[in-house]
Amino acid sequence: xxxxxxxxxxxxxxxxxxxxxxxxxxxxxxxxxxxxxxxxxxxxxxxxxxxxxxxxxxxxxxxxxxxxxxxxxxxxxxxxxxxxxxxxxxxxxxxxxxxxxxxxxxxxxxxxxxxxxxxxxxxxxxxxxxxxxxxxxxxxxxxxxxxxxxxxxxxxxxxxxxxxxxxxxxxxxxxxxxxxxxxxxxxxxxxxxxxxxxxxxxxxxxxxxxxxxxxxxxxxxxxxxxxxxxxxxxxxxxxxxxxxxxxxxxxxxxxxxxxxxxxxxxxxxxxxxxxxxxxxxxxxxxxxxxxxxxxxxxxxxxxxxxxxxxxxxxxxxxxx
Amino acid sequence: xxxxxxxxxxxxxxxxxxxxxxxxxxxxxxxxxxxxxxxxxxxxxxxxxxxxxxxxxxxxxxxxxxxxxxxxxxxxxxxxxxxxxxxxxxxxxxxxxxxxxxxxxxxxxxxxxxxxxxxxxxxxxxxxxxxxxxxxxxxxxxxxxxxxxxxxxxxxxxxxxxxxxxxxxxxxxxxxxxxxxxxxxxxxxxxxxxxxxxxxxxxxxxxxxxxxxxxxxxxxxxxxxxxxxxxxxxxxxxxxxxxxxxxxxxxxxxxxxxxxxxxxxxxxxxxxxxxxxxxxxxxxxxxxxxxxxxxxxxxxxxxxxxxxxxxxxxxxxxxx
Numbered sequence: 001x002x003x004x005x006x007x008x009x010x011x012x013x014x015x016x017x018x019x020x021x022x023x024x025x026x027x028x029x030x031x032x033x034x035x036x037x038x039x040x041x042x043x044x045x046x047x048x049x050x051x052x053x054x055x056x057x058x059x060x061x062x063x064x065x066x067x068x069x070x071x072x073x074x075x076x077x078x079x080x081x082x083x084x085x086x087x088x089x090x091x092x093x094x095x096x097x098x099x100x101x102x103x104x105x106x107x108x109x110x111x112x113x114x115x116x117x118x119x120x121x122x123x124x125x126x127x128x129x130x131x132x133x134x135x136x137x138x139x140x141x142x143x144x145x146x147x148x149x150x151x152x153x154x155x156x157x158x159x160x161x162x163x164x165x166x167x168x169x170x171x172x173x174x175x176x177x178x179x180x181x182x183x184x185x186x187x188x189x190x191x192x193x194x195x196x197x198x199x200x201x202x203x204x205x206x207x208x209x210x211x212x213x214x215x216x217x218x219x220x221x222x223x224x225x226x227x228x229x230x231x232x233x234x235x236x237x238x239x240x241x242x243x244x245x246x247x248x249x250x251x252x253x254x255x256x257x258x259x260x261x262x263x264x265x266x267x268x269x270x271x272x273x274x275x276x277x278x279x280x281x282x283x284x285x286x287x288x289x290x291x292x293x294x295x296x297x298x299x300x301x302x303x304x305x306x307x308x309x310x311x312x313x314x315x316x317x318x319x320x
Numbered sequence: 321x322x323x324x325x326x327x328x329x330x331x332x333x334x335x336x337x338x339x340x341x342x343x344x345x346x347x348x349x350x351x352x353x354x355x356x357x358x359x360x361x362x363x364x365x366x367x368x369x370x371x372x373x374x375x376x377x378x379x380x381x382x383x384x385x386x387x388x389x390x391x392x393x394x395x396x397x398x399x400x401x402x403x404x405x406x407x408x409x410x411x412x413x414x415x416x417x418x419x420x421x422x423x424x425x426x427x428x429x430x431x432x433x434x435x436x437x438x439x440x441x442x443x444x445x446x447x448x449x450x451x452x453x454x455x456x457x458x459x460x461x462x463x464x465x466x467x468x469x470x471x472x473x474x475x476x477x478x479x480x481x482x483x484x485x486x487x488x489x490x491x492x493x494x495x496x497x498x499x500x501x502x503x504x505x506x507x508x509x510x511x512x513x514x515x516x517x518x519x520x521x522x523x524x525x526x527x528x529x530x531x532x533x534x535x536x537x538x539x540x541x542x543x544x545x546x547x548x549x550x551x552x553x554x555x556x557x558x559x560x561x562x563x564x565x566x567x568x569x570x571x572x573x574x575x576x577x578x579x580x581x582x583x584x585x586x587x588x589x590x591x592x593x594x595x596x597x598x599x600x601x602x603x604x605x606x607x608x609x610x611x612x613x614x615x616x617x618x619x620x621x622x623x624x625x626x627x628x629x630x631x632x633x634x635x636x637x638x639x640x
Contacts, residue, residue, distance in 0.1 A: 029348075273366040273371050273594060273626075274593060309586065309639060312633075313636040316633040
């Protein structure tokens with residue numbers, strides 16, 4: 001049941017989403033951070049109840065389901081953060097949630113999703129197309145697909161972070177650096193903050209938004225794409241609904257290496273006392289590596305903080 | 321120069337301190353946390369610019385210095401968090417700061433204090449009395465002592481956290497669990513929130529406030545006191561000014577073990593995505609260990625997040 005394919009995400013929708021989110025979740029803090037000689041800002045979405053911004057889009061989407069749709073449940077595909085956002089919103093609304101997750105998703109994300117009451121269906125990455133797994137599930141059981149990024153409500157919901165930031169900063173940011181997987185948050189921020197430059201930051205080899213922006217069309221991930229520690233930022237491709245918002249609006253994409261991401265995780269540990277997962281540290285990594293100009297009205301998204309203790313400990317130790 | 325020994329900290333002073341703090345620092349978030357079946361709250365003071373609540377008392381004290389006092393500078397004694405608070409406030413006010421620190425203070429705390437422009441003077445713990453080292457420095461150089469907890473402005477400044485919490489919660493907490501060293505924060509919270517039960521939480525063997533409350537008088541730390549990982553919570557004794565506020569007002573003290581503290585640090589990592597140092601996790605440790613009753617209006621202070629990467633990584637690894 002994908003009855004919304006022709007609906008376009010709008011700034012009005014983002015503003016509505018922000019009001020809905022504000023009714024149930026306090027704003028996450030916008031914290032000052034000094035990088036080089038510049039004091040700019042981080043938006044600490046790791047402090048959301050599920051440890052990631054994904055709760056925003058999931059809440060906006062699920063709370064907009066009709067009374068006919070709610071009893072049939074929802075199906076989502078996610079490496080773990082969207083999974084938790086959907087499971088959290090579903091539990092709060094009394095809706096059944098089935099989440100398709102890669103078998104190699106971080107254990108903490110699998111456990112947290114199940115702990116929120118969702119049914120988890122595993123698939124093999126990269127052999128299977130996760131969207132096909134979800135489509136088969138919906139064909140067999142019914143239910144509404146809640147896509148992780150290619151959905152107008154999800155885009156609008158993620159954009160609510162931009163409305164919060166604008167209120168906290170007292171103006172729209174000069175520039176927002178966003179960790180970018182499929183482009184849901186990036187598109188939402190572009191709608192929320194029309195005066196801000198928007199910079200998608202992606203892992204090297206997984207810059208499906210950056211490549212699509214450069215090509216002017218969807219570019220699929222290469223089967224030979226390198227491994228990345230950013231488990232949250234490995235889309236097969238962006239979607240037309242995301243690209244339509246971002247084309248002509250977004251700055252060119254920026255990529256970061258695993259080592260740059262780990263350095264950003266260590267910086268967040270030592271200077272911000274925030275636990276940030278690899279994919280959640282990509283934007284900070286770009287800032288620390290000097291890949292994007294910064295000023296006093298620049299905002300860096302810290303999008304997620306769900307990471308296994310063992311890999312986080314190894315990342316800290318690698319910095320000594 | 322200790323011209324304020326007869327001044328008593330007051331609730332009015334706490335309210336003034338809260339206004340002064342609010343003028344320069346955004347409130348730290350009050351985040352929901354579920355412990356067992358109870359949803360209560362944590363006050364995330366680890367998100368202060370210096371990673372600890374100590375910035376509050378330091379700002380209230382240093383900004384109250386007279387025009388005669390400011391050019392002569394300040395002297396403080398601290399294992400590291402008060403050090404950074406005083407250094408931060410001193411730099412902002414253009415005041416010279418000398419900080420007496422134990423030679424075994426965490427390296428990150430020594431480095432951060434120096435990075436804020438303060439002069440650091442090391443002493444041997446426990447052979448030397450740090451207050452005597454500070455007194456000798458003041459005799460030789462002049463300057464105003466900014467005691468880490470036995471000072472009316474410092475107590476009032478720390479209490480500003482309780483004013484913030486009351487605004488965020490919409491009422492005074494039923495109970496506040498406070499990590500407790502010498503009793504500056506605990507006394508400040510007692511003044512700030514007269515309707516709240518106040519529970520000082522201290523490391524086993526270093527419960528100098530708990531023992532003083534039980535005895536009705538100051539009890540010095542034993543020379544045979546066990547080691548503790550809570551470097552921030554090892555006072556030689558509480559002070560009369562703290563005990564005067566807390567006697568007849570505080571609940572009995574609660575103690576926590578190193579293992580309980582480490583478990584709390586791991587909980588904060590996994591569930592709150594916050595980096596908390598051992599001493600900053602003591603109150604959470606008491607809550608998780610079931611040592612204090614919790615309800616929906618209970619607030620747990622997370623007081624500091626300055627810890628070495630290596631010891632934090634070891635703490636995470638020990639939980640696997």
